[in-house]
Amino acid sequence: MNFFVNQYLVTKNSSIEHAELKRLALFNGHEPGSAKLLTQDFAPTLDQTLERFGLQRDAVINMFDFFAGTTDYVGAPLKVDGLAYDGDLQMGTGNNFRELKRGGRLVSEVHFIGGTVAQVGNVDYFDDAGNLTLRQIYDLRGFLAVNQYYGRAGELFYERYQRPDGTVYLERYYVQSTENTPINSLNVLKDYQGRDRIFYDQEGLFTFFLDEVNRAFGENNRFFADRPAVAINPILNMTSKVKRYLWLAMRAVDDGQDLATGSLDTMVDAALQHGRKWTGVVVATAAQAADLKPRLPKGLKCYVVNNSPVKVDRTPILIQDRPAQRVIAVGRLGADKQTDQLIDLFTRVHTARPKATLTFYGYGNQADMQSYQERVKAANLEQVVTFADYVVDLEPVYDQASLLVDASRVDAQPLAMAEALSHGVPVVSYDYAYGPSELVIPGQTGELVPLGNRDAFVKAVIDLLSDPTKLQDFSTAAYQNLTPFSEATTWQQWQALK
Structure with missing residues (x-):
């Protein structure tokens, strides 16, 4: 069994969760029931989230559901x-x-x-x-799940979790931080297999959960640390027989450092200090593997597994059958994605191509989003540059787009870029590490621009939007060059881990 370990699955997810959803579909398409997502956070509306993303209940095991014995409980609203x-x-x-x-x-x-x-x-x-x-x-299934108790100053100090029949299975105690936020200080798992079990933080409770899931599925299963901050230590601290994999959906070095020689990210460095415990490290691109392999502990294998498996059998949609000059940007909005710069770049594009539009599909924090909207307003482009927020099903979006743009400065592999290409959407992107150079064929399926070269970026977008024939050629080539990151290729890469 393959377990992908994460903190949560929520209504608006990052690329980490979306990559997990693709993995679940890939595994269960080839070997039904061979992969599951494990989540830590209490999730009373999990069933609503599963329906939103088209998942079956048994695809996800939540820690609280597991200990409550409600993983397959149905109930009624x-x-x-x-x-x-x-x-x-x-x-x-x-x-x-x-x-x-x-x-x-x-x-x-x-x-x-x-x-x-x-x-x-x-x-x-x-x-x-x-x-x-x-x-x-x-x-969501209609039963009282937890009682939370608050002090006179509004501080949470105690929680009591219960099953549909009212029996208590978990008690949690809290102290207050200097910022007056609750810190979990004690967890009592009640009468679990005949006795109470004590954990002094949530990490310890989560570790025990992972061990119990591993034992329930016969041990020697594969556990992947997908969201490092939450998953690394619990997986390392498991005591049952297990195969541990560190999945790096991020760069391995500190921001601004040389990718091959810079200081390792503190979290990654700490994880690699336990090299003997890991069965392997998994990255999404050959370029990241080349940078990382020389820095791994002796004997620790590094596997390359595409994180963006796509279908290759879509019916092509011609550029002439799509709305003209519709440009999209897909993914989280933020400083590392250089969203503010992309707005400025498109302002220049719009001057040359007045009919071009740009729509952002994704979410960002409230302060950033307000700043971006004000930037658009200042450029008098409110009818041209729009924010569509988070959209679950992007297939209709890709099928109606002329071009995808990406002004990010760093990533591990841009999921949206692979998805766009699989729908025949050419790409203009900065050539950042990692991902674009292994997805886009410059001059055939899109254009890769040296990182930070704004003039070249604007020119590449204008040139494509100004030449429908070239844009169609790029779209056709995009449909035809998906093999390196197809579902079939990705499944073959997964076999190397067995």
Whole structure:
């Protein structure tokens, strides 16, 4: 069994989670049931997320579900009219939450799960002074999942997790940090296999979970540390028989350092100090492997496995059948993606090609997004440069795009770039490390521009948008040159790990 270890699967995911989803599909397409995603964080709406991404319930094992014994629990939605409360309370009205009052005093608030109609998500209780004292969180499947208790200053200090039958399986205690945020200080797994088990932090609890999953599947399974900050230490600290793999969905050196000789990222360096425990290190590109191999502990293997497997049998859509000059950028928006620079570059493109449009598909933090929107407004391009936020199904987006642009300065392998090419969308990108040079064929399926050469970037975009024949040739070539990162090639690469 192959287990991909992560912190969460949420409604808006990064490329790490999207790569995992592609891996699950790849493995289960070739060997059904041979791969699962393991997640750490409490997820009362996991079933909603699984449906959003088209996953079956058994594709993901969540730590809390595992210990509660609810991985295959079905249940039924709990609507607000099915919630029991004292008869002398008056319930207000509202689409997102309802207040319960006794006379004029607020007793509690019933909050609904987003995307549902009046389905109970959590119920908050308040004392006479209006302070939150208790929050009851309900699982999407209709049962009370956890009671959270708060102090007079609003601090979380204790949680009690329970099963659908009301029995408690986990107690968690918290202390406050200097920033007044809760720090988990004690976890008591109740009556697990006949006795209570104590863990002094969530990392220890997560490690135990990984060991128990490994034992449940006969041991000697493969565990991949996908999200390093959460997965590395728990996988290293497992005591059962296991094959450990460090998946580097990131550069291995500190930001700004030479990729071959610079100081290793602190987290990566710490992981490699335990070289004998790892079965292998996995990277997505040959270029990163070449930089990393000389720096690995003696005997530790480095495998190259494409992180962006694509289908090669799509029906081609001609450029003339797509909206003219529709340019897209796909992925998280942020400083490392140089989103602000891309807006500036496209401002220059639009001057030369007034009918061209740019749409960003992805999310960023609130402050960054506001800054980008203000930048667009200042350039008077609000009708030209738009932000479509996070979109789950991008296939229709790719099929209607003329060009994908990427002004990032670093990555491990751009998932969106491979997806775009598989839909016949040419690419203009900075030639950053790692990924573009192993996906794009310059002069055939797109153009790679020296990192930071803004004039060359703008010229490459303008030239393609100005020449529909060349754009069509690039699109045709994109459809025809997918073998290096196809699903079939990727599956062959995975076989090397066996």
